[in-house]
Amino acid sequence: MYDLIIIGAGPAGITAAVYAARKKMSLLVISRDIGGQAAWSGDIENYTGYQFITGPELAAKFEEHMRKYEIDLKETEAVTEISKTGEVVSVRTDKGVYEAKTAIIASGKRSRELNVPGEKEFKNRGLTYCATCDGPLFAGKDVAIIGGGNSALDAALQMIRIAKRVYIVNITPKLGGDAVMREKIEKSDVVTVMNNSQVTAVLGEKMVNAIKIKREGKEETIAVEGVFVEIGLIPNSEFAKGLAKNEFGEIKVSPRNETNVPGIFAAGDVTDVPEKQIIIAAGEGSKACLSAFRYLSEH
Amino acid sequence: MAKKVKVYSTPTCPYCIRAKQFFKDNSIDFENIDVSSDPVGQREMVKISGQMAVPVIDIEGKIMVGFDKEAIKAELGL
Structure with missing residues (x-):
């Protein structure tokens, strides 16, 4: 059993992972991709320290930073369910089930679809x-x-x-x-x-x-x-069935990134944090990890 | 003998960058075709893959759309 499972490897998930690695927590990161929406961004001119950087470059820097540490990483795996029984958090994916004492959901957002005829058929065909x-x-x-x-x-x-x-x-x-x-x-x-x-x-x-x-x-x-x-974004929160969400499907979090289930935290664009920015997501990831660390020391 | 690898990509797409990095990390030679500046390469990509998203990876005639590390590993016997 891990100390912590992080779901998602965008700015929030990666920052949480870096903090967790430095706290020597036993850690698993599960993600469909690396970099999240940051990797799809064009030009970024408001991430402190970089007057100008492209999304793919910043995402590569994040990844490089995370990989500096020995971290268990399951890439291209999609989470289908998260639940808590007793003191154990179970995370089910399309490939397996993993257990931990705590979890951070940092699964971000994805593009909203049009839902019109022809959209699915012509995806990637124009x-x-x-x-x-x-x-x-x-x-x-x-x-x-x-x-x-x-x-x-x-x-x-x-x-x-x-x-x-x-x-x-x-x-x-x-x-x-x-x-x-x-x-x-x-x-x-x-x-x-x-x-x-x-x-x-x-x-x-x-x-x-x-x-x-x-x-x-x-x-x-x-x-x-x-x-x-380009009609906006929806949170990747469907798998988090037992968690409290707002009207947009964003997971509700406290200022300490706690969800309504003790031991399960959330960070970044998937949450109801005001403002969706790369730098905010990164900061939220760090906060969520510190909260998980605190939770572990108290339980 | 090493299999022939071609990557049809654009300079900005994150999965193209990841795919190319993966081949570099594994010391696999590949030909990069930048379809944003090579219309012939672009037509070739659409013809072999039947679609327009990048990256398209061609490993000795086996066509893959997107960057699926496990599938690439299997194809190359890594």
């Missing part, structure tokens, strides 16, 4: 949730970005440099996000902003060739080869 990864494949093509917040604007800024035409399909009456980004986008002559517009289907044969949208009651079809879905 439809993508990662502009940073797949954006360059659409150089010289017509693309649609679905969404109107900062992540949509970020994707649009990446694409206006390389795509032929960029449609921004936004469900609200006007674009949200930061004014600086919005101004850059509205200045570009390859952008068409379509407000009050809802995507109703993704069309194509082998690959995407169009989207169907509904604007002010009317349906229209726009020919595009790329569709970037």
Whole structure:
């Protein structure tokens, strides 16, 4: 039995792991990926110590830091259940069951899906949730970005440099996000902003060739080869069935990162902590580990 | 004889970076095809994988989409 199981290896999980390793806690980290959303970010200019670093670079630094220590790490494993019986926390994954005295859930968030016909069929066939990864494949093509917040604007800024035409399909009456980004986008002559517009289907044969949208009651079809879905994030908290969550599905935590189950802690974007930032997630990971350490010394 | 490995990637995708690092760490020679700047390579990638996400890894004709370390290890006998 481990002292601590950490679920997730983004900024929160990795920071918790570094703290745990330094406290010589026996430790298992289970994660689907390394770096979490930080690895998918574009340019980062607000992580103290780095005036400029890209998401993949910062994620690589995090990973390197964690791997400096001897840590049991189960990569590409998905957690399906967490429960506590007596003093034992059990974590079930798609590959096995692990036990520990404490756990930290740092499983982050993932992209929200459109839930329209064609989305699943054309995923990776022109439809993508990662502009940073797949954006360059659409150089010289017509693309649609679905969404109107900062992540949509970020994707649009990446694409206006390389795509032929960029449609921004936004469900609200006007674009949200930061004014600086919005101004850059509205200045570009390859952008068409379509407000009050809802995507109703993704069309194509082998690959995407169009989207169907509904604007002010009317349906229209726009020919595009790329569709970037940027409509926000949902917490990876479904497996944590017995834990208290807020209306968004985020796990409720105390200022000490305690959940409603003693011995199970949570940190970062999967929680109801105000503000989702890499530096906040990292700080929360450190706090959660110190709370788990304290819990172990008291039990 | 060592199997021939090709990685179709973009410079920014995290799993591309991880895949390439994995091959380097295991001293496996590979050919990197940057599909963001090589349209011929991009068409080839779409043709062999039937899709457009990166990375695509080609190990001696065995096509894998994404970075699945265990599958790569099995394929290379690591």
